Amino acid sequence: MKSKKTARQKAIIKRNIFLSLCSVIMILVIVLIIFIVNSALKTDKGNESSDKKIEASSSDISSEEVSSEPVPEYVTRGSYTLDASYSNLLLVNAENPLPEDYDYTGNLTEIDQKYINGSLKQIDKNIYPYMQAMIEAAWADGVKLYVWSPYRSYDTQNMLFQKQVQRCIDRGIPESEAEAEAATVVARPGTSEHHTGLAADFNMASDEFENTAMYEWMQAHAAEYGFIMRYPADKTDITGVIYESWHYRFVGINTAQQIKSLGMCLEEYVDYIKEK
Numbered sequence: 001m002k003s004k005k006t007a008r009q010k011a012i013i014k015r016n017i018f019l020s021l022c023s024v025i026m027i028l029v030i031v032l033i034i035f036i037v038n039s040a041l042k043t044d045k046g047n048e049s050s051d052k053k054i055e056a057s058s059s060d061i062s063s064e065e066v067s068s069e070p071v072p073e074y075v076t077r078g079s080y081t082l083d084a085s086y087s088n089l090l091l092v093n094a095e096n097p098l099p100e101d102y103d104y105t106g107n108l109t110e111i112d113q114k115y116i117n118g119s120l121k122q123i124d125k126n127i128y129p130y131m132q133a134m135i136e137a138a139w140a141d142g143v144k145l146y147v148w149s150p151y152r153s154y155d156t157q158n159m160l161f162q163k164q165v166q167r168c169i170d171r172g173i174p175e176s177e178a179e180a181e182a183a184t185v186v187a188r189p190g191t192s193e194h195h196t197g198l199a200a201d202f203n204m205a206s207d208e209f210e211n212t213a214m215y216e217w218m219q220a221h222a223a224e225y226g227f228i229m230r231y232p233a234d235k236t237d238i239t240g241v242i243y244e245s246w247h248y249r250f251v252g253i254n255t256a257q258q259i260k261s262l263g264m265c266l267e268e269y270v271d272y273i274k275e276k
Helices: 002-067 128-140 154-170 175-182 207-211 213-225 233-239 253-262 266-275
Strands: 074-077 080-083 108-110 122-124 147-149 199-202 227-231 244-250
Touching: 074 128, 080 128, 122 128, 128 213, 128 227, 154 175, 207 213, 207 244, 213 227, 213 244, 213 253, 227 233, 227 253, 233 266, 253 266
Parallel strands: none
Antiparallel strands: 074 080, 108 122, 147 199, 199 244, 227 244
């Protein structure tokens, strides 16, 4: 009897040990399965993250490429929408003549007769809207601003220059010095801003312009439309040209306002840009 009881107890112990082992094995299997699943999920997330990083990187490159392009900054002037970032810094003077193959007429357009009080009527087509907006703004303020002398051909400039040379000779200046003297008043052909279509004399080519409402208005507002007085009184030693209160040159709205704030002439500003 006692022997049977002992055998039974041993069987129960063996069964409990077997069940415990099975439980441990099952737990280990479950843990292993969980570990494998988690690893797989992490790998997928890692791949997804990498994909996102690649997409972000591509997006960043694209953004940089776009941001490297000039961003137009449009401004409204009356009924005109103008690109304030548009600029033209072509420097033409005695030391920087136009090349022999320069296209004098390829980029010109005709100015509406209502804006003109002289005989010449062409201007660079890209700056014409800026000129129109400026003149109409002046008119809206009650100021009678008109274009007197815009684009000039080589032949027209040569005729004006030779007339100035003769005036110098008539004043008693020796012929050997007359051309150099004349060039401070009228640019030699090939060295005049008027050839470019980017400049114009307004209302008159006379010192009297400084005493007019047109002059006061231009001093206050020309830069808002991209124009600067090309030959200031305090820059004659740099420009090599006499003070011309009536002669204005288009450089661009943002550029004109910067030139004005810096108190520079175009020659100084071109050097300033090169040094930056």
